[in-house]
Amino acid sequence: MNHTRLVHHVGVGALEWLHAHRDGFRLELDVDPEIGFLERFKPVGELALICKVLFREGVAGSRQATLARQLIDHAWCHTLDGGRMLVRGQRAEPLSPIPFEVYLPFKELGYSSPEAERAFRLNQRLDSYAALEMSPVRRLGLSAFQRRFGLPPRVPEADVVGATWLGRSPEPWTVEGHIAYDITHTVFHLTDWGENPDGLPAEVAGYLADWLPAWLDDWLDLQRWDLLGELLVVDACLPRPTLDERAWEGFAAAQQPDGAMPAVRTMPQGEPDEVFDVVYHPTLVAAFASVLATSRALTQLVRTPS
Amino acid sequence: MEQSGTSTRLAGAVQGLMSELVSALRSGDRFRLAGTVAQGNGPRATADPALAAVRVVGADVVLPSVLLRCAPPASDDLTVFSRALHAYPPPAGAPPTSVWSHWAMRRALLRLDASLDGASGDDTEPEAAWLDDAPWQFLTHQLAVLAPLALPGEDCAVARAARRRPVDVARGFVRAVRRRDWLQAAGAGRWLVLLDEVPQTLGLDPGLEFVAQMGGEDARVAFQVEAAQLMRAGVPV
Incomplete structure (x- = not known):
């Protein structure tokens, strides 16, 4: 199969699975307070982010675009109850950035909840909000979202980058799973989830160009598909993506016939909701990586003189 | 038996x-x-x-x-x-x-x-065509096996193949350390001390110390790291 077609096909399958399993994106209204109502918001925000990437890159076929539109509508109207669940979440935990982070991609796609926005604006003026302790990569993400929302980032992004693991360009042979996720998310935030590859400082891009191939090789052989997918996104965010054939072929081969992508090695067994909770993230990542890599492959095609 | x-x-x-x-x-x-x-x-x-x-x-x-x-x-x-x-x-x-x-x-x-x-x-x-288009993973493995050829001033076809691909050998070092293949890492590290244009961010010096610390109970690993560090220090040859 032609390489670009293989890459594209991964995303088509992933979106079919996400659409068919959209009820898995669910909140728990009567959750144990020790776990917290906001615990289940993250998948909804991630879904919105990926759908936004899909619309933005414009490489989806008409069926994919329709599925994505239905998915995002479902998440907003049903899961978030038209934004009311965001207000409820913010009232439950006023200082949590999670409802704000989930809301932003919906807002960028044209959905709106004035009541939630009022709460975000007030809470984010609090010194306590700016003083929240979080890892540098998490802080970088929040600052980027504040900028995109039109609020002044309470810590300027440029001041945070140097404190992230990636921003310090450390020894590449020390990378393990947690560090690798910090790397991928630093790249997502710096590039606005692939929209602005120029957001990567040149030295960071150079560092990644040198060492990403070694990490791709490693996590492909370990069959850690969730992380491999995120690293393939990072590749697509570089000035010169490699669109690594061996990694993509392994990634595509791990995908199930129904489009689900296992997180590690093979599909888990269990109740449908449990399987969803393990598999939704790598499947979202598969859709994300596929859309960005397809878009970059087409760009390369256009730029290559015939 | x-x-x-x-x-x-x-x-x-x-x-x-x-x-x-x-x-x-x-x-x-x-x-x-x-x-x-x-x-x-x-x-x-x-x-x-x-x-x-x-x-x-x-x-x-x-x-x-x-x-x-x-x-x-x-x-x-x-x-x-x-x-x-x-x-x-x-x-x-x-x-x-x-x-x-x-x-x-x-x-x-x-x-x-x-x-x-x-x-x-x-x-x-001997002929060295087998290294010409070798993927970086295989190249590094073969070079590590041939670490005795990693000598200052050595000019054979294998050494020239290594000199052409410093970033690839550095990637192979990263891969070997990640896999805890200390012998391969030590051999690759010995080549790297001789190559120009190895990315600074590799952290080769602490990398060699790390390999010795983690794998040095194997005398073969200890030897390659020792040789690499001596060459790194620029012993007269």
């Missing part, structure tokens, strides 16, 4: 030889080979794991004298080295690493004492 017993004895002999070589590199004392290996050329001698160990370690057996410029090996030491060289020629169809490691031994011997080699003066290089 006999096969595995033989392998174990050979592995033990290689560890013993490498440990002594590590000591020699660290102390600068002259390294003696004679006396550790059975005398003669009969079947008993070639079955001696100590002689086979000399062939396994290859040209690195004489590295202390090459690298430290201490006293050259004594003639009886070179005789043992030469016996190992001639007792274990690469068989027909041997992999390129075997052919090259044999070549490296022959050349080391020619440089130290040409009179001991049967075909003196002929050090025609």
Whole structure:
């Protein structure tokens, strides 16, 4: 199969699975307070982010675009109850950035909840909000979202980058799973989830160009598909993506016939909701990586003189 | 069972030889080979794991004298080295690493004492096309196996292949460390100290120390790291 077609096909399958399993994106209204109502918001925000990437890159076929539109509508109207669940979440935990982070991609796609926005604006003026302790990569993400929302980032992004693991360009042979996720998310935030590859400082891009191939090789052989997918996104965010054939072929081969992508090695067994909770993230990542890599492959095609 | 017993004895002999070589590199004392290996050329001698160990370690057996410029090996030491060289020629169809490691031994011997080699003066290089389009993972693995060729000023086809691809060898080092393949990492690290344009962000110096700390109980690892660090420090060659 032609390489670009293989890459594209991964995303088509992933979106079919996400659409068919959209009820898995669910909140728990009567959750144990020790776990917290906001615990289940993250998948909804991630879904919105990926759908936004899909619309933005414009490489989806008409069926994919329709599925994505239905998915995002479902998440907003049903899961978030038209934004009311965001207000409820913010009232439950006023200082949590999670409802704000989930809301932003919906807002960028044209959905709106004035009541939630009022709460975000007030809470984010609090010194306590700016003083929240979080890892540098998490802080970088929040600052980027504040900028995109039109609020002044309470810590300027440029001041945070140097404190992230990636921003310090450390020894590449020390990378393990947690560090690798910090790397991928630093790249997502710096590039606005692939929209602005120029957001990567040149030295960071150079560092990644040198060492990403070694990490791709490693996590492909370990069959850690969730992380491999995120690293393939990072590749697509570089000035010169490699669109690594061996990694993509392994990634595509791990995908199930129904489009689900296992997180590690093979599909888990269990109740449908449990399987969803393990598999939704790598499947979202598969859709994300596929859309960005397809878009970059087409760009390369256009730029290559015939 | 006999096969595995033989392998174990050979592995033990290689560890013993490498440990002594590590000591020699660290102390600068002259390294003696004679006396550790059975005398003669009969079947008993070639079955001696100590002689086979000399062939396994290859040209690195004489590295202390090459690298430290201490006293050259004594003639009886070179005789043992030469016996190992001639007792274990690469068989027909041997992999390129075997052919090259044999070549490296022959050349080391020619440089130290040409009179001991049967075909003196002929050090025609084996061919190295197998490395031309090698993926970086395979390239690094093969180079690590051929670490005895990683010497300052060495100009053979294998060394040229390494010099053409510093970033690829550096990636291979990262891969080897991540896989805890300390021997491959140490061998790759030894090549890297000789290459230009290795990305600074690799952190080669702490990387070598890390490999020694994690894998240095294997004398082969300790030896390669020691050799790399000596070359890094710019010992006169």
